[in-house]
Amino acid sequence: MRKRYNAAITALGGYVPETILTNHDLEKMVDTNSDWIISRTGIHERRILNDDSLATSDLATMAVKRLLEDSHINPDEIECVIVATATPDYIMVSTASIVCEKAGLRNAWGVDSNAACSGFLYALTLGASLIESNRYKNVIVIGADANSSIINYEDRNTCILFGDGAGAVLLEQTEAETGLVDNVFRTDGIGKEHLIVTAGGSLNPSSSDTLDKKLNYISQNGRIVFKAAIEGMTQTCTEIMERNHLEPKDINWLIPHQANLRIIQAVGDKLGLTQDQVKVNIQLYGNTTAATIPLCMWEFKEDFKENDNLLLTAFGAGFSWGATYLKWGKLRG
Known part of the structure; x- marks a missing residue:
């Protein structure tokens, strides 16, 4: 009888930029106020990638490096990287391939998935399917977006909502009833x-x-x-x-x-x-x-x-x- 394998989350990493854009900062940029933003959205502040030399891949790479550091897994054991993003570094080159290079994942192949805010959930299932098929044992799934690159900071309807950040999870094969x-x-x-x-x-x-x-x-x-x-x-x-x-x-x-x-x-x-x-x-x-x-x-x-x-x-x-x-x-x- 063929064994049944599950895909469990065994490590996580996250990263947000250091630059904080507060509601009070936005009051100086558009016609809004902090109390209104909080009452309508619950948001007090957001993080912004305030460096033109950095992009979504950098956010994702930092999250992956924290995951690797906390989990103590050998980077060479990572077999696949899936990046869910609506703000790729480039249209032609996948952000996942750049993350593999920057994070030193020499044995992994990478692919992007774009379903906007639902992207991470979709990518998580894609990664789990690779594990459950018994073709792969270690897959990193990342959700990352540099939303500040597609925000009009003169539009008060959208600029108050979005921030930049990345989160990553390691999916591993297990026979336990978890995942x-x-x-x-x-x-x-x-x-x-x-x-x-x-x-x-x-x-x-x-x-x-x-x-x-x-x-x-x-x-x-x-x-x-x-x-x-x-x-x-x-x-x-x-x-x-x-x-x-x-x-x-x-x-x-x-x-x-x-x-x-x-x-x-x-x-x-x-x-x-x-x-x-x-x-x-x-x-x-x-x-x-x-x-x-x-x-x-x-x-x-x-x-x-x-x-x-x-x-x-x-x-x-x-x-x-x-x-x-x-x-x-x-x-x-």
């Missing part, structure tokens, strides 16, 4: 116009005209995204819980995409969870797109106990959304 258990993912391209960077792709290449019209920056219909995010995250989490026979009391931790505190609270309430079951760090970092969930897990990893039930959920551009159920295992180090 990724189930997921529910959805995509609906009808939502693309409501959260998008219009220019820079093959449909609308960058030009002096797109730059003049500020089409190379994020634009968002906040009301539509807000409502769709609550509905999508709640629906996929509910489906996961029902088919795995999980009651609210069985969920030790909900790790939601950190887009807006009101969204996070609404999803938790609809799932019947208490505030103590929901992990939140949006007040410090804002929305770091694909990085929010791994950053949150990295920051709160000491709270997670072996066999805890974690429910991860995200919603992003596309529209893309989903939920992943995993059982926490034993960390290296």
